[in-house]
Amino acid sequence: xxxxxxxxxxxxxxxxxxxxxxxxxxxxxxxxxxxxxxxxxxxxxxxxxxxxxxxxxxxxxxxxxxxxxxxxxxxxxxxxxxxxxxxxxxxxxxxxxxxxxxxxxxxxxxxxxxxxxxxxxxxxxxxxxxx
Amino acid sequence: xxxxxxxxxxxxxxxxxxxxxxxxxxxxxxxxxxxxxxxxxxxxxxxxxxxxxxxxxxxxxxxxxxxxxxxxxxxxxxxxxxxxxxx
Numbered sequence: 164x165x166x167x168x169x170x171x172x173x174x175x176x177x178x179x180x181x182x183x184x185x186x187x188x189x190x191x192x193x194x195x196x197x198x199x200x201x202x203x204x205x206x207x208x209x210x211x212x213x214x215x216x217x218x219x220x221x222x223x224x225x226x227x228x229x230x231x232x233x234x235x236x237x238x239x240x241x242x243x244x245x246x247x248x249x250x251x252x253x254x255x256x257x258x259x260x261x262x263x264x265x266x267x268x269x270x271x272x273x274x275x276x277x278x279x280x281x282x283x284x285x286x287x288x289x290x291x292x293x294x
Numbered sequence: 295x296x297x298x299x300x301x302x303x304x305x306x307x308x309x310x311x312x313x314x315x316x317x318x319x320x321x322x323x324x325x326x327x328x329x330x331x332x333x334x335x336x337x338x339x340x341x342x343x344x345x346x347x348x349x350x351x352x353x354x355x356x357x358x359x360x361x362x363x364x365x366x367x368x369x370x371x372x373x374x375x376x377x378x379x380x381x
Binding site: 172174175178179181182185245266267268270 | 315316319320322323324326327328330331334350354
């Protein structure tokens with residue numbers, strides 16, 4: 164399963180992508196919202212993890228674009244943000260995000276949401292370290 | 295003793311600005327995430343913790359410390375509740 168992680172913070176990208184790769188996911192990375200929209204089309208991920216505070220195009224605008232494009236609207240999007248206000252969740256869902264989670268990441272909780280959105284078939288076939 | 299009387303009880307707490315909370319949660323998440331990654335690696339591989347990972351944990355911790363020092367000192371200096379506290 165391929166996950167597109169859209170995150171501008173280098174350490175967050177590195178840390179989360181490693182943890183997902185250790186569980187067998189193929190992770191591709193975008194560093195801003197526009198790159199995320201472009202890679203959603205070019206790389207056809209199974210799911211997108213979208214930081215919301217992004218340069219060039221923020222996560223809300225990027226998600227709206229993804230959800231209005233027939234080629235990408237079916238890709239589940241999970242919003243990730245360090246803001247913990249309930250209004251942030253509503254704002255993310257209104258933009259078209261399929262789910263929402265907060266930072267710091269609770270990995271078991273996030274993995275549960277990923278697997279739910281991937282229909283239960285998203286769990287890596289061979290969990291474990293990836294080299 | 296009621297919660298109001300307890301040091302650090304909710305009655306003594308003052309909400310932090312949302313921007314500060316955001317700025318603190320980001321490096322805190324990195325500290326927690328890399329620490330968990332190290333734990334996973336140590337548990338599964340039995341190897342020594344990576345020096346690179348440890349350096350990232352240290353850098354994120356120092357960033358939190360700098361943020362806290364920058365944020366708390368001006369507030370304390372202007373907080374009338376601190377006027378009677380011994381220096």
